[in-house]
Amino acid sequence: MKTAQPLSAFDIALTSLPNGEHRFQYHLDGDFFELFEASLIKKADIKVDCTLVRQGNRIDCRVVSNGSMDLPCDRCLESLAWPVDDTSVMVVQLTESPAESTDEILYLPLGETRLNLAHYFYENIHLHLPLRAVCGESGLPCKAPEGFEALANQTASATNTGTDATDPRWEQLKQINFS
Numbered sequence: 001m002k003t004a005q006p007l008s009a010f011d012i013a014l015t016s017l018p019n020g021e022h023r024f025q026y027h028l029d030g031d032f033f034e035l036f037e038a039s040l041i042k043k044a045d046i047k048v049d050c051t052l053v054r055q056g057n058r059i060d061c062r063v064v065s066n067g068s069m070d071l072p073c074d075r076c077l078e079s080l081a082w083p084v085d086d087t088s089v090m091v092v093q094l095t096e097s098p099a100e101s102t103d104e105i106l107y108l109p110l111g112e113t114r115l116n117l118a119h120y121f122y123e124n125i126h127l128h129l130p131l132r133a134v135c136g137e138s139g140l141p142c143k144a145p146e147g148f149e150a151l152a153n154q155t156a157s158a159t160n161t162g163t164d165a166t167d168p169r170w171e172q173l174k175q176i177n178f179s
């Protein structure tokens with residue numbers, strides 16, 4: 001990936017792409033996301049399974065992304081392996097007069113020889129970044145700093161002292177997972 005034209009690894013030759021179904025597989029890691037200056041993702045392990053169905057000048061793309069990306073936990077700042085599990089579809093239309101492309105349709109001029117979906121993969125994953133990534137809440141573990149859990153337990157038992165144990169609100173509090 002560390003070549004002069006690193007994204008050319010994602011080029012699909014259109015001139016030699018016959019009608020019918022074609023599959024392309026890619027692996028997106030930290031090196032891939034580093035190629036984009038604005039990337040919020042530094043480490044990732046994502047498998048991309050791309051199915052193209054060509055019908056003349058129209059190519060239907062189905063992109064299945066699976067794996068994980070490392071995000072800092074918003075609570076304890078430890079690294080959290082956030083799951084990526086996404087299926088997106090897009091149409092590529094080769095046309096004499098390309099209109100402005102949208103999220104759903106990518107217009108390319110008729111003579112275009114290559115289709116490169118690297119930006120699409122990149123943007124697609126970024127669209128799925130969570131607003132908030134917190135361990136526990138997401139069902140994902142992440143390493144809490146030393147003493148954090150002990151402190152949380154102390155606080156919980158202090159809260160319970162001298163309280164009517166049948167109060168449902170305290171039962172709710174007990175459900176909160178501090179780990």
Ligand SMILES: [Zn+2]
Binds near residue numbers: 077
């Ligand atoms: Zn955390």
